[in-house]
Amino acid sequence: MSIYPSTVVIGAGPAGLTAAYELAKHGHPSITLEAGNQVGGIARTEVYKGYRFDIGGHRFFTKVKVVQQLWQEVLGDDFIKVPRLSRIYYDGRFFSYPLEPKNALKQLGMAESIKIMLSYTKIKFFPYKHEETLEEWVTNRFGRRLFRTFFKTYTEKVWGIECDKIGADWAAQRIKGLSLRTAVLNALFKVNNTKTLIKEFDYPRLGPGMMWERFQDKLNAQDCPVQMNSPVVKIRRDGKRVTHVLTRHAGAVQEMPVEQVISSMPVTALLKSMDPPPPESVMAAVNALSYRAFIIVPIIIDQAELFPDNWIYVHSADVTVGRIQNFKNWSPEMVPDPSKTCLGMEYFCDEDDALWNLTDTELLDLAAKEIGILGLAPTELVEDGCVIRQPKAYPVYDRDYQIHLKVIQDFLETFENLQTTGRNGMHRYNNQDHSMLTGVLAARNLLGDQHQDLWSVNVERSYHEQFTKEEWQRPQSRQPQLAAKAS
Incomplete structure (x- = not known):
């Protein structure tokens, strides 16, 4: 008899944690496997010398009712209201x-x-x-x-x-x-x-990681463990059923027999781990998909105030930095010393390209130099910082990706006990609320409450935080129908 639950959730980001939590609420046990040492995926919060920072900023705003209810249920009074301001910096002007x-x-x-x-x-x-x-x-x-x-x-x-x-x-x-x-x-x-645009949004007072850490605590308390540092190394299948998930943990390989799997790991990695492997046509499609990596260089600046934005998009070919976050403007509690400012200098690259392979010292020097070039802070006031590299941060939408993704989707939909969710699990550039919605729907599919096509969850309408009064009040065509059924 296996010591493991028969349902395995792969990945402890927003989609995976939400799926496991939804299952737990209905008395269905699971184990969540996370390759890293923190929950939240790209929505996690890192800490350096008491300074907290996002791996890409995450506003908590949604039109999906079931997700809004989950946020309040899990975090409640630990949300704060944050004024919304993002601008483009171009040619010295905002x-x-x-x-x-x-x-x-x-x-x-x-x-x-x-x-x-x-x-x-x-x-x-x-x-x-x-x-x-x-x-x-x-x-x-x-x-x-x-x-x-x-x-x-x-x-x-x-x-x-x-x-x-x-x-x-x-x-x-x-x-x-x-x-x-x-x-x-x-x-x-x-x-x-x-x-109009929303004027303010909810935000966890200690960063978005606070939300996912709370999910983790609730799952562990319900005997639905979230097992960290456990990358999946193999998915065994028998025809169209996954039979075992193998993970490496504490220096040993664990083999878990499974009845159901919900995966939010990169879909390319999922298919590459299958034994036996998918057909050649599917693997050709897998190899044709690509991801963009991400580096964030948080720098601590000896100045209390710099600019009022949550983040700034840098539209200048003179510098490499693409976006700059001001973490104090997300929450004052992100910066332990009110006389300082912590900026996140965000760089976009490919894994193993020249930028990715710069040393931490070189990246810190680059960030300090570029904040000075932009005139947003004096280089000499940069007094400390760190570097975080995030592989597979953004699924790339090149001209042919839909053709390749359709081949992959058709293959995955033949499985009887495997669902993929979230940004990387579906190779879809969505937001955390849509990732969470796919997690909720995957869990409810597994529980037999309904059968929703996760690939049909619409990611377009609510992304831009833009609405008219009428749109806010009336049902929309596709995604809110899903949300209504899930609520």
């Missing part, structure tokens, strides 16, 4: 983010604005008929000149590939529906823009 054309035209000046409007007018007469790439999608909506000013440099810095190699669906998912025409009408005739 621009609203998400990009607001009216603000952008004003900041760029009359001459440049006229050139942008002419470029916009031209594309309206001669648009791309088929939007296959990010470049085509953005240019059709903003014109080529504004695309080159605000989208090209930053996007290519993040993804490491040219915009004509990135799929249009990434732009449709991540860039809110803006209109230069509406911006001009607003400026000339004071036409009201019915779209």
Whole structure:
């Protein structure tokens, strides 16, 4: 008789922990296997000399009712309200983010604005008929000149590939529906823009890791262990059933017989670990998918206040840094000394490229130098810092990824007892609330309460924190239907 629960959850990020927690609430035991030494995945909170920082900032805002209920149930009074402010830093000036054309035209000046409007007018007469790439999608909506000013440099810095190699669906998912025409009408005739952004959001007072650590504590207390430092090394299967999960823990390999598996590990790693391996066509698709890695360099600066933003997007080819977080502006408790500021200098790269292989000292020197170049803080006031490298942070949406992902999805859907969830488990650039929703639905599928297609969870509508009063109140077409069934 096995000493392990018959249900294994792979990965202790938002999706995996939510799935295990939902199972536990219904009396169904599981064991969660996590390769790292902390829960939360890319949503974890790291600590250095008392300074706390996110691995990529995470606002707690959602339109998914079941996720909102979980947040309050697990964390409750440990949430604080945080003012929302993110801006683009370009050519020594700040621009609203998400990009607001009216603000952008004003900041760029009359001459440049006229050139942008002419470029916009031209594309309206001669648009791309088929939007296959990010470049085509953005240019059709903003014109080529504004695309080159605000989208090209930053996007290519993040993804490491040219915009004509990135799929249009990434732009449709991540860039809110803006209109230069509406911006001009607003400026000339004071036409009201019915779209607004949320003014504040919830945030755990000690960072997002506080949420996932609370999930971990609750699961361990219910005899649903979260086993750390336990990377999965092999998935044994018999036809379309997973029979065993093998993990390396404390220097030994553990072999666990399983009845059900919910996986949020990178789908490419999941398939590569299968024994016997998937068909050659599936493995070809696996090898065609790619990820972007991420490095965050938190630097401690001997100055109490620098800028009011939660984070800043750096649209400048003069520096390598892509985004800068100001952790004190997320929560004052993230910075133990109120006379200091801790900034997270975020760099995007590929695993094992030149940037990834810089030493920690070289990365700290680079971060200190670049904050000075940008004029956001004097280099000489940088007094300490550390380096965190995050592999497989962002699934890449190149032009052909959907073709390859469909092959993988079709293969996975043949399994009787395996579900994949979350960002990496589904190779989908979603937010933590959508990752959690896939975890909830996977658990309820396993419990037999319903059968939801996890791949159909819509990640587009609520990403941008943008809504009208009517949209906030009325049901939406797909994802809220899922949320309603899950609530």
